[in-house]
Amino acid sequence: MTDKEEFENTKTPWKMRYAAIQNVTINLPRLGYKADGDDEKLFSLIHDVMELATQAHVQKKDFIERLLSYGDGGPLSLLTMCYDGMPFLNMKRASYLIGMVGLNELINIHKGVHLHESKDASDFGLSVIRRMKEVANELAEKHGMKFVMVQTPAESTAYRFARLDLKHFSPQSGHFIRGDISEGEVYYTNSTLLDVSSPTSPFDRVRSDGSFHPLIEGGAVTHIWLGEAQPSKESLADFIIRVFNDTENRRLTFSPDFTTCLVCGRTSRGLNKQCVHCNSDEVEGISKITGYYSKISSWNKGKLAELRDRKRNGSYFITK
Numbered sequence: 001m002t003d004k005e006e007f008e009n010t011k012t013p014w015k016m017r018y019a020a021i022q023n024v025t026i027n028l029p030r031l032g033y034k035a036d037g038d039d040e041k042l043f044s045l046i047h048d049v050m051e052l053a054t055q056a057h058v059q060k061k062d063f064i065e066r067l068l069s070y071g072d073g074g075p076l077s078l079l080t081m082c083y084d085g086m087p088f089l090n091m092k093r094a095s096y097l098i099g100m101v102g103l104n105e106l107i108n109i110h111k112g113v114h115l116h117e118s119k120d121a122s123d124f125g126l127s128v129i130r131r132m133k134e135v136a137n138e139l140a141e142k143h144g145m146k147f148v149m150v151q152t153p154a155e156s157t158a159y160r161f162a163r164l165d166l167k168h169f170s171p172q173s174g175h176f177i178r179g180d181i182s183e184g185e186v187y188y189t190n191s192t193l194l195d196v197s198s199p200t201s202p203f204d205r206v207r208s209d210g211s212f213h214p215l216i217e218g219g220a221v222t223h224i225w226l227g228e229a230q231p232s233k234e235s236l237a238d239f240i241i242r243v244f245n246d247t248e249n250r251r252l253t254f255s256p257d258f259t260t261c262l263v264c265g266r267t268s269r270g271l272n273k274q275c276v277h278c279n280s281d282e283v284e285g286i287s288k289i290t291g292y293y294s295k296i297s298s299w300n301k302g303k304l305a306e307l308r309d310r311k312r313n314g315s316y317f318i319t320k
Contacts, residue, residue, distance in 0.1 A: 159302025210249025228270025229314020
């Protein structure tokens with residue numbers, strides 16, 4: 001769709017019905033195991049796996065369109081309603097998401113260092129995501145579909161990919177997977193993010209993460225883990241202004257942890273084993289699993305391992 005067509009659509013906003021049909025996620029560390037340090041082979045594998053992802057999208061698109069073709073008598077009749085002259089689900093405006101997990105581990109496998117440990121590592125990471133975007137654009141033109149790069153939230157995918165690679169690529173994978181293998185608490189780093197346990201300062205983390213954001217049009221975010229700290233609004237505002245003036249980062253979120261008491265019902269900052277108000281040990285930890293808060297008791301083993309590894313940076317803002 002051209003910019004002119006997009007502008008015309010704003011004149012009838014009730015018709016601007018866009019949809020992201022599905023997200024297909026690429027296991028980047030697996031490509032590293034297969035490439036075995038060979039750049040040419042790695043980029044060839046990236047092309048192949050992107051082709052596979054788009055094939056999945058094409059099949060999903062064809063399936064949905066077949067269901068829509070049944071109209072009012074089909075299983076998707078609500079989406080075929082045409083009360084304003086066009087169907088509620090307009091497949092011509094649909095996007096098809098391609099995400100990634102474990103860029104940090106891919107770079108560690110391929111270069112021997114984590115993303116945050118050298119400029120060469122960071123630059124190579126950018127070349128990987130840039131190539132993925134180039135291939136996505138090539139395939140979009142080939143299939144007449146809109147393929148969009150996105151940071152996969154990976155609530156369960158980072159855990160699942162790590163477990164699968166321990167099964168199929170051991171013993172090599174055991175050297176790069178995060179967490180505690182002996183306890184089955186394993187994970188890969190989400191999308192293009194830095195290692196959650198790295199000593200990187202919040203600003204350097206935001207700047208590094210942000211260098212990928214222009215390549216990920218489907219949405220990207222940097223998490224700043226605050227723990228129990230309660231920084232002043234002035235220090236946070238100053239940080240945000242600096243970020244958007246001096247980096248390419250398009251979105252960041254400040255994420256404290258909480259403990260809620262199941263006895264007195266009160267909530268406090270930080271993850272505590274006892275309620276700070278009534279001393280009850282019947283408490284529930286609450287934190288961001290990805291982009292939203294949930295009870296820690298519902299998290300899978302991989303996310304629990306990541307939670308333990310997260311470096312909290314609350315003191316950075318208190319001392320500024």
